[in-house]
């Protein structure tokens with residue numbers, strides 16, 4: 302995995318949803334040779350649900366023009382929201398960080414929680430605690 306590339310998890314056991322070499326791989330069809338049936342199942346592309354970022358990657362997006370944040374293990378790209386934040390530029394306190402506590406401690410409204418969805422780009426890739434392996 303490159304330093305700035307997300308890790309995308311595909312469902313490798315399902316032949317119908319393998320990533321293809323097709324440059325435009327949305328809405329492609331798959332000829333499933335296992336049972337001679339041509340299906341029209343769309344090939345899976347990266348979505349926020351199968352895209353993972355490390356905290357090191359998140360940390361690099363730490364300014365108003367490139368503003369990522371982790372809240373409850375979700376990674377958000379809030380760059381387009383910076384100018385719209387009702388609380389103003391204080392949002393930068395959470396830039397490039399795990400801001401779960403900061404976001405919740407303000408007592409944001411349910412509306413604020415709902416707004417998060419549209420900025421979701423992935424999940425936080427958390428490594429297991431090394432002490433657990435002993």
Ligand code: HEM
Nearest residue numbers: 387388391392394395400403404407409410412413416417
């Ligand atoms: C962790 C970084 C953030 C900090 C420090 C922060 C801080 C604040 C503060 C201090 C206010 C109160 C403004 C006032 O009452 O005058 C506020 C309001 C608000 N913030 Fe944030 N904010 C953060 C992230 C976010 C995010 C990620 C969203 C949504 C995508 C958001 C949405 C809102 C909304 C909608 C309000 C208006 C009041 C409400 O509905 O809760 N904020 N914020």
